[in-house]
Amino acid sequence: MARIKFERVSKRYPNGFKALENLNLDIQDKEFLVLLGPSGCGKSTTLNMIAGLEDVTEGNLFFDSAVVNAVPPHRRDVAMVFQSYALYPHKSVYENIAFGLRMRKHPQDEIDRRVRDAARRLEIEPLLERRPNQLSGGQRQRVALGRALVRQPSVFLMDEPLSNLDAALRISMRAEIKQLHQAMHTTFVYVTHDQAEALTLADRIVVMREGVVQQIGSPDEIYERAHNMFVASFLGNPPINYLDGQLEVGNGAVTFRRGGLALLIPPELAQKLTAFAGREVAIGIRAEDVSEHGAPPAGQALAGQITSVLPVGSDNFLEIEVDRKQLFFRVGKEVHHKVGDSVVLAVNVSRLHVFDKQGGQSLIWQKVQA
Amino acid sequence: MNAQTRAARKSVHHTVGAYDQKAAMLFLTPMVVVLGVVAVFPVLYSFWISLFDIKLSRPHRTPFVWFDNYARVFQDHMFWDSVTRTVSFTVMSVAAILLVALCMALLLNEEFRGRRFLSAMLLVPWAIPFVANGLMWKWIYDSGYGALNGILYQLGFIDKYLVWLGDPDKTLPLIANAFIWKAVPLPTILLLVTLKSIPSDLYGAAKVDGANVWRRFFHITLPSLKPAFILVMIYETMMAVRHFDLFFILTEGGPADASHVLSWEVYAETFRKLSFGTGAALAYIMALLIFVIAYSVIRTLGNKL
Amino acid sequence: MANLGRRALLLIASIAFLAYVLAPIAWLVSSSFQSESELTSKPPHWIPHQPTLENFATIFTANDRVVTYETRSEGVTATSGFVPSTAKYLLPAMWNSFVVAITVVVLNLLVSIPAAYAMAKIRFIGRTSSIYFMLVTRVIPDIALVVPFFLFIRKLGLLDNLLSLIITYLAITIPFSVFVLLSYFESLPDELDKAARVDGCSRLQTLLRVFLPLAMPSLVAVMLFSFLTSWNEFLLALMFTQTPAAQTMPIIVASFTSDFTISFSFINAAGVVAIIPPVILAVVFERYIVSGLTAGAVKG
Numbered sequence: 001m002a003r004i005k006f007e008r009v010s011k012r013y014p015n016g017f018k019a020l021e022n023l024n025l026d027i028q029d030k031e032f033l034v035l036l037g038p039s040g041c042g043k044s045t046t047l048n049m050i051a052g053l054e055d056v057t058e059g060n061l062f063f064d065s066a067v068v069n070a071v072p073p074h075r076r077d078v079a080m081v082f083q084s085y086a087l088y089p090h091k092s093v094y095e096n097i098a099f100g101l102r103m104r105k106h107p108q109d110e111i112d113r114r115v116r117d118a119a120r121r122l123e124i125e126p127l128l129e130r131r132p133n134q135l136s137g138g139q140r141q142r143v144a145l146g147r148a149l150v151r152q153p154s155v156f157l158m159d160e161p162l163s164n165l166d167a168a169l170r171i172s173m174r175a176e177i178k179q180l181h182q183a184m185h186t187t188f189v190y191v192t193h194d195q196a197e198a199l200t201l202a203d204r205i206v207v208m209r210e211g212v213v214q215q216i217g218s219p220d221e222i223y224e225r226a227h228n229m230f231v232a233s234f235l236g237n238p239p240i241n242y243l244d245g246q247l248e249v250g251n252g253a254v255t256f257r258r259g260g261l262a263l264l265i266p267p268e269l270a271q272k273l274t275a276f277a278g279r280e281v282a283i284g285i286r287a288e289d290v291s292e293h294g295a296p297p298a299g300q301a302l303a304g305q306i307t308s309v310l311p312v313g314s315d316n317f318l319e320i321e322v323d324r325k326q327l328f329f330r331v332g333k334e335v336h337h338k339v340g341d342s343v344v345l346a347v348n349v350s351r352l353h354v355f356d357k358q359g360g361q362s363l364i365w366q367k368v369q370a
Numbered sequence: 371m372n373a374q375t376r377a378a379r380k381s382v383h384h385t386v387g388a389y390d391q392k393a394a395m396l397f398l399t400p401m402v403v404v405l406g407v408v409a410v411f412p413v414l415y416s417f418w419i420s421l422f423d424i425k426l427s428r429p430h431r432t433p434f435v436w437f438d439n440y441a442r443v444f445q446d447h448m449f450w451d452s453v454t455r456t457v458s459f460t461v462m463s464v465a466a467i468l469l470v471a472l473c474m475a476l477l478l479n480e481e482f483r484g485r486r487f488l489s490a491m492l493l494v495p496w497a498i499p500f501v502a503n504g505l506m507w508k509w510i511y512d513s514g515y516g517a518l519n520g521i522l523y524q525l526g527f528i529d530k531y532l533v534w535l536g537d538p539d540k541t542l543p544l545i546a547n548a549f550i551w552k553a554v555p556l557p558t559i560l561l562l563v564t565l566k567s568i569p570s571d572l573y574g575a576a577k578v579d580g581a582n583v584w585r586r587f588f589h590i591t592l593p594s595l596k597p598a599f600i601l602v603m604i605y606e607t608m609m610a611v612r613h614f615d616l617f618f619i620l621t622e623g624g625p626a627d628a629s630h631v632l633s634w635e636v637y638a639e640t641f642r643k644l645s646f647g648t649g650a651a652l653a654y655i656m657a658l659l660i661f662v663i664a665y666s667v668i669r670t671l672g673n674k675l
Numbered sequence: 676m677a678n679l680g681r682r683a684l685l686l687i688a689s690i691a692f693l694a695y696v697l698a699p700i701a702w703l704v705s706s707s708f709q710s711e712s713e714l715t716s717k718p719p720h721w722i723p724h725q726p727t728l729e730n731f732a733t734i735f736t737a738n739d740r741v742v743t744y745e746t747r748s749e750g751v752t753a754t755s756g757f758v759p760s761t762a763k764y765l766l767p768a769m770w771n772s773f774v775v776a777i778t779v780v781v782l783n784l785l786v787s788i789p790a791a792y793a794m795a796k797i798r799f800i801g802r803t804s805s806i807y808f809m810l811v812t813r814v815i816p817d818i819a820l821v822v823p824f825f826l827f828i829r830k831l832g833l834l835d836n837l838l839s840l841i842i843t844y845l846a847i848t849i850p851f852s853v854f855v856l857l858s859y860f861e862s863l864p865d866e867l868d869k870a871a872r873v874d875g876c877s878r879l880q881t882l883l884r885v886f887l888p889l890a891m892p893s894l895v896a897v898m899l900f901s902f903l904t905s906w907n908e909f910l911l912a913l914m915f916t917q918t919p920a921a922q923t924m925p926i927i928v929a930s931f932t933s934d935f936t937i938s939f940s941f942i943n944a945a946g947v948v949a950i951i952p953p954v955i956l957a958v959v960f961e962r963y964i965v966s967g968l969t970a971g972a973v974k975g
Contacts, residue, residue, distance in 0.1 A: 053869050055387045072389040073872040074880075080873045086866035090888045103875030147874070157873075387798075393878040394799035397789035401853060402805070404786055408820075408846035409812040415823035470695075477688045488689060490961045491696050497957030498700075498950040499907035501925040505946045506703045509939060517702050520719040531717070551699065559965050612817065615909045619929055640822055641914070650822040 002029035002064060004050060004155065004187070009059035011045055019045045021211045032181050032188045036198040037208035043191045047157050050189060052076050079148035080157040083164065085140045087132040094128040097146045118150040138169050149180070158190045162197065174200055195235045199223065207231045224351065229360040232284050232353055238317070240284045241327040244357060249277035255299070256283050259323045264299025266350050273354060273363055275370040281363065284353030287330045296346030303344045309337050318343070420650035439651035448635060455542065456632040460610040462546045463553070467606050468599065470554050475561035496555035504619030507548040511535050535621055538628035545616050545629055553609065557602040564598040604667050608660050632656055707731070707944040714940050730944035765945055768927040775837055775923060776905035779844045783852045783901040791856035792882045796868050813850035817911055820846060825914050839915045840923065844908060848901040859893035860886060895963040903953055924949055
């Protein structure tokens with residue numbers, strides 16, 4: 001089983017609550033797909049549907065070309081890692097890992113081989129005879145991974161598996177999961193609310209909000225070419241800066257104006273904006289998309305007053321007030337700043353985001369009515 | 371079978387929920403069937419019977435008499451007397467149970483050596499059958515050679531052996547004592563568990579505020595126990611009102627009807643007078659009474675929670 | 676100093692506790708080891724001066740000592756106490772009680788476990804209704820069952836049959852069992868259920884392989900409850916059984932008390948024999964009973 005396809009899938013609960021709205025998603029074989037969004041956005045629901053733990057109210061779910069809406073979880077070839085690990089308390093680590101294989105009636109010697117293999121790969125061999133309540137959180141997490149791994153399923157499902165770990169462990173586990181994916185050559189579907197995690201792990205990201213898909217794309221696509229303001233704000237730390245203003249179209253050039261601020265949109269982006277003269281827009285500038293080397297060229301200058309300086313190791317965070325708006329930027333430490341100083345930054349306009357102020361969609365990457 | 375038919379077949383059970391529903395129905399069926407037959411059906415049938423004039427002494431004539439049986443019951447002197455006796459028995463018992471259980475729970479809540487042993491012994495009265503309980507107390511209360519007489523005589527409280535169960539004034543309290551003795555363990559456990567769940571921080575804060583033992587007891591312990599008290603009250607009231615075994619073993623409703631309570635009345639009417647119609651009506655009234663009591667207790671006291 | 680006072684208080688309270696709980700039974704046991712003549716002394720001998728096993732022997736060999744006109748004079752003369760004619764039925768009656776109780780326990784488990792699991796973990800249509808149904812049946816008093824059951828069972832010809840008792844006891848015990856198991860299952864995490872199903876368990880396998888082992892304490896409590904309730908039940912057994920073939924232990928024991936010429940020592944011995952199984956069960960499994968009970972009760 002290689003492909004999972006959601007076709008016009010919706011999920012409505014008996015009390016009327018709509019968890020998923022018209023989901024269309026094609027998951028490619030062997031890809032690492034991340035479902036990203038705030039809580040309540042429907043990402044866990046989607047995952048549970050693939051597992052068969054939640055019903056499809058409308059639409060069809062395909063595994064390859066077969067409709068699996070009615071197939072109960074124990075007849076699907078998926079393995080799942082839960083946020084709380086859900087290890088069987090009354091079984092040893094060995095039995096926990098072996099359980100799925102036993103249920104599917106694999107011969108004992110094969111079970112033994114696979115379990116020990118998985119335990120070795122996850123470095124939990126010495127723990128095989130212990131019970132879950134004798135393990136630390138990190139160890140339990142590995143056992144949960146082992147339990148899924150050993151089944152060699154067609155799809156791995158992971159529901160925020162790293163949320164309960166402390167920060168350092170989380171980062172190292174991320175790397176391990178990425179390696180696992182490369183070694184297993186299997187489809188991974190991963191749910192998280194942590195955008196950094198998504199950007200690190202994913203081949204593709206599905207950004208969701210309140211049951212509706214906002215954007216599907218590679219991490220770069222999502223980060224640099226956000227389809228709407230929600231996606232743009234959700235990814236990136238610190239969050240993207242927004243400035244309201246107008247688009248001015250004239251002389252073959254598009255300019256963003258706000259009070260005294262004028263930013264010239266570069267040609268490759270401007271050609272998509274010519275229809276929006278006079279439009280109320282919000283531009284997005286990411287914190288790292290500014291620089292401070294010498295005087296910025298006209299049309300790229302952002303002037304403001306520094307309201308706070310936050311050193312972060314190798315860089316500085318500057319909080320700047322521009323036209324009564326507070327913006328956050330990250331700059332190098334070469335120039336010394338203090339609160340109250342005036343500063344002019346050079347904006348990297350080729351990475352500018354331009355959104356329709358009313359609807360929030362990107363005027364560059366989405367089709368919006370003029 | 372081609373793909374189209376297969377897809378069509380699949381759409382009949384088009385959800386995982388259908389599998390779950392089937393499984394759940396399968397799992398539930400035994401319980402529903404069994405309870406339907408042995409619990410629901412008799413209750414409905416019982417009501418039906420109470421509308422007939424059935425006397426086993428003349429089994430062939432069973433006229434339908436609407437609510438005559440009920441009317442007869444309500445007009446019967448004996449019925450109302452039984453109710454009164456049941457009420458006094460119940461009130462006596464429940465009050466004493468609460469008191470004794472509270473003391474026991476407070477004791478078991480403390481940490482001391484031998485507490486485990488005491489806990490294990492606690493369940494003994496609960497475990498023994500009511501008939502054995504009745505037997506035991508009957509022997510203790512015996513007017514000729516009983517232990518009660520023996521102790522009081524030896525301690526000098528009385529100078530000759532007294533009649534206990536045979537004395538109409540003493541009957542109900544004595545039966546109540548036997549009932550209480552056996553009933554105490556369960557409420558004790560319930561109160562104990564509730565006691566254990568009171569956060570010790572509350573007591574710590576109170577001590578710092580200067581409250582002494584009594585204050586702490588009245589302002590923290592008792593209010594926290596309130597839900598458990600209510601639960602015990604409801605449960606033991608229901609148990610006391612419907613209790614039968616001890617009345618049978620100890621006094622058979624006597625002497626001179628001193629212990630002729632409602633449950634005895636049902637028994638006497640049905641199995642001694644063989645009047646099933648009125649017996650059923652009585653049983654039904656009793657059941658309704660219990661329902662009503664439980665409901666009203668929950669309502670009035672529960673609201674004050 | 677306060678500590679000493681506390682210890683003294685606890686000691687007194689503990690003694691009072693034990694006295695209250697155990698003294699009546701201790702007296703029962705003591706009486707059972709006394710011969711009739713010793714038993715009828717005033718004031719009573721708290722500890723037997725001449726302990727005897729005769730009473731117990733009578734129970735196990737009761738056949739020989741039935742009271743007839745001829746054998747009357749062979750009885751103990753002090754109080755003309757005799758062995759009741761139903762004495763020889765005590766052991767068979769205990770066997771009947773045992774059979775009924777075990778059957779009720781087994782059937783309880785078979786019926787309650789799946790139902791409780793389904794209500795706790797499966798989202799299905801009719802779930803809330805079934806929970807209400809179960810709660811309502813829990814409140815029905817045995818009194819309400821007496822008349823209709825009697826007539827119904829008579830019609831079926833099952834009147835003197837252990838089967839009638841088994842059926843009736845199921846009505847009393849199942850709602851309680853389901854309630855206790857339901858509370859316990861609900862306290863087990865949902866994700867365990869999901870993990871098992873993804874791992875390849877059908878609903879039945881999830882129940883048997885994952886939830887059942889984890890629910891041991893409440894299972895033990897349910898088994899004990901159903902056993903003890905059946906063992907001790909009196910009223911309904913009185914109604915539905917007429918001959919010793921089907922009568923259970925409480926009936927036989929009760930029959931002793933209504934005969935005025937009975938020897939007390941024998942009755943007490945019978946009482947002791949009757950209470951031994953339940954008491955042993957209760958003391959040994961005390962912890963399970965407590966945890967099984969309170970899981971359900973505290974949640975109301």
